[in-house]
Amino acid sequence: VYIDEVYQSAMAGLTFQLFDIERVEVLRGPQGTLYGRNATGGLVHYVTKKPTADFDAYGDLTFGSYSQIKFEGAVGGGTERVKARLSVATNQANGYVNNRVGKNPNNADNIAVRGQILFQLNDQWSLMLNGHYSDSDARAAAYQHEGTAGDGFDFFGYKDTDGDPWAGDYDRVGPLKIKNKGGFFDLTYQGEKFGMKWITGVENVEKFHQEDTDMGNVDFGGGSLVRPDFAAETDQLTSELRFFGQGERTNWVAGVYYFDNEVDGTGTRLDLGGLFDINFDVTYLQETTSYAAFGQVEFELNDRWDLIGGIRFTSEEKDYTYINTETNFDAFVYEFSPSTAGDLTNQSEDVVTGKVGVNFHANDDLLFFGSISSSFKSGGFNAGFLDPSLALENLPFGKEELISYEAGMKSTFAGGKARFNATVFYYDYTDLQALTFEGVSAFISNASDASIKGAEFELFANPTDAFEFGLGVGLLDASADGIALPDGSVLQNRNLVLAPDVQFNGIGRYSIPIGQQGALIFQLDVNYSSKVFFDIVNQPVASQKSYSVWNGAITYQFNDNFQISAWGKNLLEEEYKVYTFDFSNFFGFNQQMFGAPRWWGVTLRYQY
DSSP states (O other): OEETTEEOOOSGGGGOOOOSEEEEEEEESOBOSSSSSOBSSEEEEEEEOOOOSSOEEEEEEEEETTTEEEEEEEEEEEOSSEEEEEEEEEEEEOOSSEETTSOOOSOEEEEEEEEEEEEEOSSSEEEEEEEEEEEEEEEOOOOEEEEOSBTTBOTTSOOOOSOOTTEEOOSOOOEEEEEEEEEEEEEEEEOSSEEEEEEEEEEEEEEEEEOOTTOSOOOSSSSSSEEEEEEEEEEEEEEEEEEEEEOSSEEEEEEEEEEEEEEEEEEEEEEEOSSSOEEEEEEEEEEEEEEEEEEEEEEEOSSSEEEEEEEEEEEEEEEEEEEEEEOSSOOOEEEESHHHHGGGGEEEEEEEEEEEEEEEEEETTEEEEEEEEEEEEOOEEOOSSOOTTSOGGGSEEOOEEEEEEEEEEEEEETTTTEEEEEEEEEEEEESOEEEEEETTEEEEEEEEEEEEEEEEEEEEEOSSSSEEEEEEEEEEEEEEEEEEOTTSOEEOSEEOTTOOSEEEEEEEEEEEEETTTEEEEEEEEEEEEOOEESSTTOOGGGEEOOEEEEEEEEEEEOSSSEEEEEEEESTTOOOOEEEEEEOHHHHSEEEEEEOOOOEEEEEEEEEO
């Protein structure tokens, strides 16, 4: 994930609010020969709206279900030499999960601010300065309890009997605090046929989370029976120097990239109450340093054929220290450090990846393309509340490598009123990093082999000035073999995590003109997914059957400046899981997180 070409490494930092966005770019498959960090599956790039010399401003005010009040706005302007923009977003809402014994969880209490200043130094040089801050101080989200020990009860005798995915008995409603601050500079030179861009940014993400893991009101004298705290701070520095240019028949880009990241987990604690008040106190530190050089050239063979070639060299090193101490009884100290595990605490690798592709322009409205590319995801280390009996050699996991084969077409027809795109692809993985669960922790191990066969189809059209629609279909056949678990077992022919066989999305919009400037706009959209699994073991409790989510809106556009919208999300109130964590072997229950229920709202927008 990138924001304005700056890679975002912290998972907690990806919960940012979307506001004052110009566009979103989604690139499929291996990346790394054009810019930024290497990636196997693709990237999502959020591009914010930049300052302009002309003064402009807007404000969105939303009132929604669960006492939601949400505001988003921005103001910008300047001169030809200095331009600035200030953007802000806030979101407050009551918790949408009903807690029968305390405060409702799953609420919202967020604020985010972004400031940008663009200096046009001369006709060729510009300097962008960006600073941003966000703070989310909500109550932690609550999971739904599914007793798996027998008759729907867990090992402690609790059972959630109401059948409501948005209600429960939570005797611990702790905070979920995420604070993100950072900034970057972007120095750009743009000549007639040659350019340069230097982007350097820093990010700091802090997270503190108190979880009601047992999801019930079981109390043996200390509140929740299973009560972990998670605390971590992530600091990163990224810097990229990129050159680009064009000749009579060529377009090229080349650059170097640096990434430095430190993840410091402090005060991470799991308290298992009851007769034996066992306390796991975990600290860990992971440091990552990565250097890369990359380049890509596109050569026009003739008026119809283009040849594309790219290459990337990456050198990456990770160091890791992990200590788990039982503090109530001094029962054990589980330490993974250079003194106990030696070279296992360090991972270092140099990898060369690349891309070869070809484009065929059949005519101005039809393009065929094909490519073969390779990439990798570096290895890492398992963390969390690891079982003290786990062998130290099971903490590291190795890098995964991917070769991607892709072919497709992009077309425009009906006099420019319709577009149709189609892509088929085959991903061949070596040592895929597979997610499962071990004890009370998520656990990653390497599968010996995995593959994804897929196809995607997109159709966008506006048959009339009043009506437009878009349709998308994704087909997947994704499986893995040779998945070695810590207990010594090996799994074969498992579906990959969050890889549905079929996905579908559609959107339709119809406008009715009213007067000279007004319009009444109706919009309906749907997203469908077939069955998915949440871990590589493919247990039935760690899955979600096929489902669809419908959303709709009616907007009255008064003029170019003002509009009001009434909208609804999850109109049919579909009950669907977005996450599970199976504790069946450890506690006799399964955690389930459901998507939000039906949500209504009204949004007023003023644009100057």
